[in-house]
Amino acid sequence: MLDKMRNIGIMAHIDAGKTTTTERILFYTGKIHKIGEIDDGQATMDWMAQEQDRGITIQSAATTTYWKNFQINIIDTPGHVDFTAEVERSLRVLDGAVAVLCAVGGVQPQTETVWHQADRYKVPRICFVNKMDRIGADFFAVLKDVHEKFGVEVMPVQIPIGASDSFEGVIDLIAMKEIHWDAATEGEKYEYAEIAQDRLALAEEWREKMLDTISSTSDEITELILEGKDVPEELIKKEIRKAVLNQNYIPFLCGSARKNIGVQPLIDAVVDFLPAPDEVLPAEAFNPKKEEKLSVPCKVEGAPLGLVFKIQYDKDAGSLCYVRMYSGKIKSGDQVFNTGKKKRERVNRILRMHSNKSEQMDSVQAGDIAVFIGLKISQTGDTLGAEGQPLLLESMQFPEPVISVSVEPKSLSESDRLKEVLEILSKEDPTFTSREDSETGQLIISGMGELHIDVLTRRMLDDFKVEARVGNPQVTYRESITTEKTQTEKYSKQLGGKDNEAELTLTVRPLERGSGNRFVSKVKTFQKSGSGGTNALPEELLEAVKRSIEGCFSSGIKVGYPCTDIEVELVSVKYNELTATPFAYEAAAAKCFDDACSAADPVLLEPVMAVDIMSPKEFVGDAMSQITQRGGLISSMDSKASTDIVHAQAPMAKMFGFSTDLRSATQGRASFTMSFSHFEIKR
Template sequence: MRTTRRPPAPPSPTAVRNLGILAHVDAGKTTLTERILFATGAIHRRGEVHDGTTVTDFDAQERDRGITIFAAAVSCSWSGHRVNLIDTPGHVDFSDEVERSLRVLDGAVAVFDAVAGVEPQSESVWRQADRHGVPRIAFVNKLDRAGADLDTAVASIRQRLGTVPLVVQLPVGNEDAFTGVVDLLRMRALLWHAGSDTYETGQVPDPLREEAVRRRRLLEEAVAELDAAALEEFCATSALTERTLVRALRELTLRGDGVVVLCGSAYRNRGIEPLLDAVLAYLPSPSDMPPVRGTADGTDQERAPDPAEPFTALAFKVTATATGRLTYLRVYAGTVRKGDCVRDGATGRTERVGRILRVQADRHEEREEAVAGDIVAVVGLKTARAGTTLCAPGHPLVLEPPSVAEPVVSVAVEARRSLDTGRLSAALARLAEEDPSLVVRSDPETGQTVLSGMGELHLEVAVEKIRGGHGVEVVVGRPQVSYRETVVRGVSGLIHRHVKQDGGAGQFAHVVIDVEPWEGAGFEFRSTVVGGRVPQEYARAVEAGCRDALAEGPLGGFPVTGLRVTLTDGATHSKDSSEMAFRAAGRFALREALRRSAVELLEPVAEVTVTVPQDGVGGVLGDLAARRGRVSASTAGSGTAVITATVPLAELFGYASRLRGRTQGRGTFTTRPAGLAPVPAQVAEVLLTR
C-alpha cells in the first residue's frame, strides 16, 4: 500500500526564532546567511557572493551587482528549533526593505566588519531596529582580514551606537592566523582546522589563558552592573556562574540594555555554530514577545502569540512569480490552513488562501497550515498589499503597518515604442505593488510618467526590472531630487468664508486658522475652537482640506512640510454647512495662508563617508566643497583617510565615477539620508526660474 508522506507539524512558538541579518553593505551578511544554511544542513554546498551562487541573492541583478537588493526569507533547523531568517539589503537605497522586515522580526544579528567597525548604514539599520524594539546580538565578521581588530570594532559599537557591548568570545589568532575563538562563558577554545567544516573543543591555549581570565572578569563586572540578580551573586561570591551569565545576558538582550558580541569569519566558516547557539540562547521566541496590539471598531485589542487565538497576520512583502502572486505573512496569532478564508482587516474584503509555502529564497515547500510565530508565503490573495492585516473573518483587527519613507529621487520614464505604453503602465503598477517605496505619478504640466524612489541605484534597479522582467524598452530622463517647501514665518487669524449657491442646497463654511513653522517632519493640525462653533466632524474635514493644499506650495509647486495649522474659530449654517464645504474651506484657507507666509525651499541632503588614499585627500575635499558639501569629520588611518560630509543629494549624481577618476579607482564612498536642509538663495533662484 502506498502512503503519502505528510509534512511535519509546525514547531511550538517557543521553538521558533524569527531572525534578521542586518549590516552595512559588504559586511558579509549574505555570506553569513549562506554559512548558516550550510551549517544547519539546509543546503549541501556553500555558495559565494562573488560567484553569484548564494541562495538568498537569487535575483539576476543581485548576482550581477554582487549586493543584496531584495529581502529574502529562508528557513532552517538548529538544535530542535526552527529558525526563520531574513537576509536584508545593506545599501541605503533599499532601507525600506529593511524597515518592512524589522516590522515582523523578533530578533536580529547585526554584522560588523572587523576592520571598518560600525559603518554609516550599520548605524542606520541599528536605529531602525531601536525604533521597532528588536533585540539584537552582534557578530564581528572578517577577523581573517588584514587590519582586523576585535577591540577596535567593539569600541566603535560602544561609541557610535550608544550601547553596552558584552563580549563573550576572544579570537584565537588574528588576520591570516585566525583559527578559532575562546568561549569566555565556558572557558574553552573552539578551533577550526584548515579545510574542515567542524570545530574541535579544547583547553584555552596557554598564551591566551591570562587574557581570557581577564576578559571573563570584565564580562562578569559589566553584567553585574546591569543586572540586579547578577550583582547580588557577584557581591556574595566575587564571581558569576555560567548559568547566571547566560540568564543575565538573555534578559539584558531582551531589554535592550546590552548587546552580546561574538566574532568569527563567515567566509572561512569559523564562528557560525557558536553564533547559532547564541541565537537560541539570547534572542526571543514568538512566545517571549508581548501580545500584538491592533484596533477593531475604534477600540484597542490584543492577540497573544497562541495558535488557539483568532488568526491574525501582517503581510510585509508581495512578489509576482512565474507560479503566481506570493504574499509573505508574519502570523502573530492563531492558525491558518490551506483553503481557509481570511479577511482584510481594513477593507473587510474576504479572500481564500490557496496554498501555504515555507520559503527558501526562490524555492518553496508546501505546508498544510501556519501557526502563530510562523513566517510563510501564501498563494491566492489578489488584493493584499504590504502592510495589510489579515485576520479570521469573525474577528476583525487592524495592525499598524510598516512605515514607508518618502522618495527623494525621481526620473521620467516612457516606453520607447508607443505600442508598449500599456505594458509599461502595468509594469509600473506591479513594481509599486511589490515595493511601496516606489511611487508612480503623472506630472500634470508635462504629462510624463514620473517614477520616484530612494536613490539612483533604487531607480536603476527598478528600470532594469521593467526592461528585463517585463520586456519593455523604456527611455529614462535625468534623475531629479524631490524638493520640499516649508514655512519660515507664518500668519495668524486668516479668515476664509466658503459660500457657494447654485440652486438647491448651498455650501457654507467659515474658518479662521493660524499657520506657523513646526519642528517635526510633515504636518500637524489641531483645533482650539470652543463652544461647538465648529463641530468635530467639520474640524476633521478642515484638516483633510489642509492636507489637500500641502500637495503644492506657493514657490515652485513642491509639496509643503514642517508646518502646524491651528483652527481657532469658525461658523456654520444650519442648512448649507457640510463636511465637503469645510474641506474646501480648509484647502482654500491654507493656500491663501501659504501665499502670505514666508516660505523657503528645502532639498534632501545625505551624509557621505568617503575613504581615500592620503594623497587623494586634497582633491576629494575640493570636489566636496564644489558640490556644496560641509565636511564634519576627517580621520587618518594607515595610508588612508576617512572624510565625512553633508552634501545635497542633487550634487551627488555621478559622484561615483568622479571619485574613481580623482583617486585612480582607489576611493570608495557610502551615503545615508540626513533629512532636509534649506536651499541657498542663489541656488533656489535658479531652480525656481527653470
C-alpha cells in the same frame, strides 16, 4: 512551540559579509547543499538577477531553517543606504538581530543607521565580528569602536585565535575550550580542544571580564564568584539570555564566514541568547472603535492579528504578502479583515519561503512569518485581523523619495503596461513613487538615490520587459509655507439640475522641518440620518474634505512639487442638508487650500543629504575639498588606524557625479555613502 522559534534579522554595513554569513548558516543547518558565494553570483538569499550582478542584497529575502529542534526564520537585509525601507520593514517584525561587523572596518556609516533603526524598535541583538582572516583585522578594536559609538556594554563570549593570515579558530570563554574547523569539509566538522598553554592567560583574563559583566545583573553568579566556586555553563547562558532580552549588554562572537570559521557557534548563540516571539514586549495595537491602545500578547489562542510587512510580485501568483503573526491563527482559505481599509480579503494559500522557493502550509500562527497569496488590496503596513475585533498595529514610517527621473513609453501601446508595472513596483517598495506631471503629462518616478532608481528602472525594463525611455535623474523638491493664514471658501454650482453647495474655513500653518503634513478638524461629525447642530458635518463629508486636502498635499502650491511640513485645520463649516454634496466640499477644500497656501509665503525646499566619506588618511584633504566644492558643510570627522571618516551634509542637487569625481581625486581609494537628512529652503 513558541519557545522553539526565533525570528531574526541579519544586519550590517554593505560588504561586512552578512549574505555570506547567512549562506553559511543555511548550509550548516542543512537547508542548502552547496554553499553559494556572493562573488560568483550564486548566493541563495540574493536571488534577484540584479542582486547577483551587483553582489549586494537589495530585497530582504525571508527563509526558514532548523537547528537542534529550533525553527529559525531569517530575514537577510540590505546594507546599502538606498534600501533603508527594506531594513526598516524587517526590523519592525523581528524579535532579535545579529549585527555583522567587519573586523577591519568596525562600525561603518550604514552600521550606525541600522543600529539606530534597531534601537527604535527595541530589537535585542548579538554581534558577529566577521572577516577575521583579513589583513588589518582587529577584534578588540571593533569592541572598543562599538562601545564608544553606541554607548553600549560589550561582552565577548569568544576571543579569536590569531588574526589576518594566522586566524585559525576561536576560544569559547563559556566552555573555556578552543574550537577549530576542518577546511576539508567546508567547516562542517569542527572540534573542541583544550586551550593551548601560550593562550591560556589571555583567555582567563577575558573570561574574568565576561563573568564580571554578567555578575553585574546576576546575584546568583556574584555569589558563586565570591565563594570561589565554578560557574556552570548552563547558568552563564541563562543569565546572558536574560540580559540580552533586557538589553543590558551585547555578547560578541567572531569568525570568518568565507573561511567557514565561527558560524555554528553563532547559530547556537541565536538559539541560546535571542528571544522567542513570546519573550519580547507584546505588540502595541489601537482599537479604532473604542479609541484606546492595548497590548496584544503573542498567543495562539487569541484572535488572529498579523502585519503585512512586505509585498513581492510574482508573475504566476500575483502579490506575495509577507505577514508576521502576532496573535491567533489563520488557515489557508480563511477570510481576514483588513482593519485600515475596512474590507474583507480571502487567504487562498499560505507559503513558507526559502529565498525564492516555497512550500505550502495549512496554517500560520502567532509568532511565525509566512506568505499569503490571494490578498488583492492589502499593502505594506496593513493590519489583518478578525472583523468583530478590529485592531490596528502601528504602521511603518518610510522616508520621502529625494531623486526623480522621467519615464515615457516608446509606443502608445506600452503606456498602460508601463503604468501597471509602476503600480506593482510602488506597491512592493513604499519609498518608490510614481506620478503624472500635471503640466507635461510625463510620468515621473521617485526613489531614495541613484542606485535605488537604477535598480527599479532595470527591473521595469528587464524583468517586466517594458519598452520605455528613462530620463536623467533630477532632484525631487518639496513645497511648504512660512506663515499662518486663515481662508474661507464658498462653493456653489448647479450640475444636472442639482445644487452643490459648501462653505468652510481652513487655517494653514507651517510645521517644524521633518514633521510631514497633518490634517486636523475642529468640526464635529454625525451620522447622515441625524443632525449635528452648528459647526458639524456628516462623516462622509468630513472624509471628502480630508481626501481633498491629501490630494492637495501631493499636487503642491506653486510649482507642483509635493508639500511637506504643513498643518491644515478645518476651523468651521456651514452645512445645508439639501444642497451639501461630497463633490462641493472637495472642490471648496481644494480652492481654499490653494488660496490660503499661496498667501502664506510659500517656499521651495531642497533635499539635503548626509554624506559619509571613507578615505585613506593621505587623501582625506582631497576628499574634503570635493564635498566643500559642492556646497557641502563638514560636521565632524572620525579617525581610525589608516582611514578617516568625514561626516558632511550637502544639497542633493550638487551631488550628481560625485562618485566619479571622488574616485579620480583619491586614486579610486575613497568611498562614500549618502542618505537623506532633511529638507531646507533652496539656496
